[in-house]
Amino acid sequence: MRAAPCQERHRVRRGRGKKLRAAFRWKVTSEGRNDWLKKVAAEFPDEAASIQIEEPPEEAEYRDWHPLYWNAWTALRHDRQFGAMGGASPISYVAISAYTADHGIVGADRKVFETLLRAIDDEWLAWMAEKLPSKPVATS
Numbered sequence: 033m034r035a036a037p038c039q040e041r042h043r044v045r046r047g048r049g050k051k052l053r054a055a056f057r058w059k060v061t062s063e064g065r066n067d068w069l070k071k072v073a074a075e076f077p078d079e080a081a082s083i084q085i086e087e088p089p090e091e092a093e094y095r096d097w098h099p100l101y102w103n104a105w106t107a108l109r110h111d112r113q114f115g116a117m118g119g120a121s122p123i124s125y126v127a128i129s130a131y132t133a134d135h136g137i138v139g140a141d142r143k144v145f146e147t148l149l150r151a152i153d154d155e156w157l158a159w160m161a162e163k164l165p166s167k168p169v170a171t172s
Contacts, residue, residue: 051091052101056152058092059102060159104131104145105152120160123153 073080088094111127114120128149132142 053151053155054091058088
């Protein structure tokens with residue numbers, strides 16, 4: 033018997049997360065800017081030809097099950113330690129454990145869910161590290 037469409041979108045997916053990471057990186061870095069540029073182009077059709085709207089890379093192709101992980105990441109993204117001098121730690125195990133328990137994600141699905149959630153969290157941490165200006169090391 034096939035799962036209902038809603039159940040299909042909220043089912044834990046298996047995989048290494050490379051496409052999920054790429055899609056998440058696109059969502060965080062470019063999707064909002066592109067949406068805004070599309071609105072500007074629609075509002076000013078004479079200038080639309082000069083507006084450069086990026087297409088997502090092939091590996092960042094959206095899948096209907098991505099929101100399961102993005103919504104979880106959005107709910108948990110502040111459940112981490114932030115350093116006084118910048119930087120952040122990964123989302124805590126306790127936060128992920130509570131989230132999966134609250135949403136009925138158990139057993140092997142829980143392990144896969146945590147792996148993929150950590151993959152997009154790692155992608156966010158890498159993106160944040162790229163954004164932070166490197167500070168020169170003080171010498172004596």
